[in-house]
Amino acid sequence: MKVELGWIDYLIMIIYFIFVLGIGWFLRKYMKNANAFLEAGRSIPAWVAGLAFVSANLGALEVMGMCGSGAKYGMMTTHFYLIGAIPAMIFLALFMMPFYYGSKARSVPEFLKLRYDEKTRGLNAILFAIMTVLASGISMYALAILMEKVLNWNFNISLWISALIVLTYTYLGGLSSAIYNEVIQFFIIVIGLLPLGFLSLRDVGGWSGLKTHIAAITPQHFAPDTYLTTWKYTGSAASNPMGVEWYGVFFGLGLVLAFGYWCTNFLIVQRAFAAESKTAARKVPLIGGLPKMFLPFLIIVPGVIALILMSDPSKSFSLPVDASSGKPIYDYTIIMLLKHYLPTGVLGLGITALLASFMSGMAGNVSAFNTVWTYDIYQSYIRKRTGDDASDDRHYLTVGRLATVVGVLLSIASAYIASKFGNIMDFLQTIFSMINAPLFAVIFLGMFWKRTTGHAAFTGLLTGFIVALLHHGLTIPQGATTLFKGGWLGHIHTYPVEMAQNFWAAIIAFTVATVVTVTLSFATRQLKPVEELKGLVYSLTPHDIEENVPWYKRPSGLAVIVGVIFIIMTIIFW
């Protein structure tokens, strides 16, 4: 399964490295204080932040995982790009961004501090910092192991080099450098995967060829077009490969997981915080949403086609097989497809696209980590502002820079931990969604219900997370072989697939967090005076009058455009 790269492929990679490092180098002279370094001076144009918004999400695990899911679940994977993204992005843009951006909070934990209290911020900041470092370590591990298996690169060397490149450009240029590079990375990913989407579809005879081929290999217990539909067979869990009903997708993915991820994950919303104005910040998720809806053509459709290639011996295409379970390792789908279709030259571009996706995800993690560490942990608990602004600024800039270095080193350490326990990967991703779902409940209630109190929010956040953990400990997906997949406390329910277990964990965590927060809000006193809640709560904030520009340039007009395309895409792929 090895791939031979030519000199031209390495040349493409080297030119790409020179450009990403060059941008960091160019931006270094602007990094005069902590605000410029950690918040990009709130000066980024909407379209740049918008592409960074979608690119920061397009990490290596996302690209590898979603292409693999295409081969595993078929077009149902597009749920993650449509119902699992777009409604949440529109909601974030129209209803939440005015409070996030208007509050002048520098991070999501800081918003919790402004709206609730110190302990709520502390809990979220610490969980977020730990999870971010672990997540970037895991994606680093996933990439290095892929490069080792397929390109024969030394695991340690590719791990350290890719980490050092990300470290260099985020150290030099901070969040600005991460964001500008994410835009470059976005275009590299799209252009690098373009020939794959085109060639694979052409190979199976276009969309109609894909239909006939896939119908021939669909298992008997599914309808022949199951793999090319998204909602059609979600009437019962047994009739679709994802093993979920429509309400599991709608509530679990569409409402809870998506809103938890897109609206409260600081790694994502930080891109909008960096925008140059409130209007720009509100446009950011919408501008990101537009390309998001078309990414399935480059990432998921080739994955579905891999399913056809695997069943046809004349194509001589196969995925590596896991030695212990005997199942194909779906994460390799994208790189095996690149190898199968792309000749040297564009192959270098495709591999660079994978490296770029890794870097955009990791830089996103690192730049979110150093902000939360510096503002929400260091500045709040270790060394508070002294009042001397000039020296404070220099001090926190140094701390932010050091946090960048330490964050990368901790990521590298967690990459090595992941290489010891391969399965820890899925487990941590599951935990991330357990943190985000209650967080969304708490932020949502805080923004739209002025009665919500700090004690209630803190307890809601904590119980939501604990209940989700218990759920994971008491249920297993069918065929689970390790405790990382669940069931480490006992066994009260078996889900048909892992995906269903995740959806329901999120729904339960969200519901518990909501119920607890609402109940305790009635039982406890609101300690924040109304004056302090202005600008943070919907009913206490005067509404902005939209600027006098054509309708399609306003956030609401843009939201209509995104919403209409979303509906059309949903119907096309029904």
Added chain:
Amino acid sequence: MVDIRIPIGLMFSIFGVLITLFGLFTVDSGIYQKSLGINVNIFMGLIMLAFGLAMLWFARRKRKPTNNNPI
């Protein structure tokens, strides 16, 4: 601060020229069997060159009015 279109435009123009030339030199080399007989290098090279030049052109057009400002 920086117009990101300039580095994007430069990078893709370089990629475009490189990959197109590589495609032209490898026309008869048999490496395109994989890609269904299509010389994807020439094809993608030209797309990248066009994209890169378009980015540079947009960046230039945006800057002009401020440079030639009569006041």
